[in-house]
Amino acid sequence: MTPEAVVYDIGNVLIEWNPERFYDGRIGREARLRLFEEVDLLGMNLSIDAGAPFKATVFDLADRVPDWADEIRMWYLNWIEMASPRIEHSITLLRTLRAKGVPVFALTNFGDDSFAYAQTQYDFLGEFDQAYVSGRLGCIKPDAAIYAAVEADCGIAAERLLFVDDKAENIAAAQARGWQGHVFAGAAGWARALVEAGLLNRQEAGL
Numbered sequence: 001m002t003p004e005a006v007v008y009d010i011g012n013v014l015i016e017w018n019p020e021r022f023y024d025g026r027i028g029r030e031a032r033l034r035l036f037e038e039v040d041l042l043g044m045n046l047s048i049d050a051g052a053p054f055k056a057t058v059f060d061l062a063d064r065v066p067d068w069a070d071e072i073r074m075w076y077l078n079w080i081e082m083a084s085p086r087i088e089h090s091i092t093l094l095r096t097l098r099a100k101g102v103p104v105f106a107l108t109n110f111g112d113d114s115f116a117y118a119q120t121q122y123d124f125l126g127e128f129d130q131a132y133v134s135g136r137l138g139c140i141k142p143d144a145a146i147y148a149a150v151e152a153d154c155g156i157a158a159e160r161l162l163f164v165d166d167k168a169e170n171i172a173a174a175q176a177r178g179w180q181g182h183v184f185a186g187a188a189g190w191a192r193a194l195v196e197a198g199l200l201n202r203q204e205a206g207l
Helices: 019-027 029-038 041-049 054-064 066-077 088-099 112-121 144-154 168-175 187-196
Strands: 005-008 104-108 130-133 161-165 180-183
Touching (some): 005 088, 041 054, 041 066, 054 066, 088 187, 104 144, 112 130, 130 144, 144 161, 161 187, 168 180
Parallel strands (some): 005 104, 005 161, 104 130, 161 180
């Protein structure tokens, strides 16, 4: 069945998201391993994705773990360096879909204020027909509630939604509701999936 709309994850689909790489470059791999072992930075980020305020959450953790305070604050102060670079072919595919009249949505685990900031840094984040942001919805992938919220708002049948995400568990949760899905492992593979779905031809997909 040809999809009616395409739903994009953002991190590691449209922009690279690799905090470990950032910290390796700033403090070295050995120190980064200790930092991530001693401080639950990923859990902190998950709470931001679920709706906690970005700066206050990061700085509160820094205050509570003074030995790593400077490194923790980097999560806020240098965040855009972690969320980079752009994945240009994937962005081009998004724009090509929209130019053909295919609705394109975002479904992302992202903090409310961090997403608003990211939109000032990345022009394409303002180009979705609708952006479903976990920090605004109060639930995160792969919770079934976030997929239900998308379905209820967009009014498109689940089986007519094609979802791309880099995490297999997020795709599996969508497919359990009847969505079509593609696990992103590179823009070329995603381009081929769009051709197979009948949304783009090979030239349009850059193949």
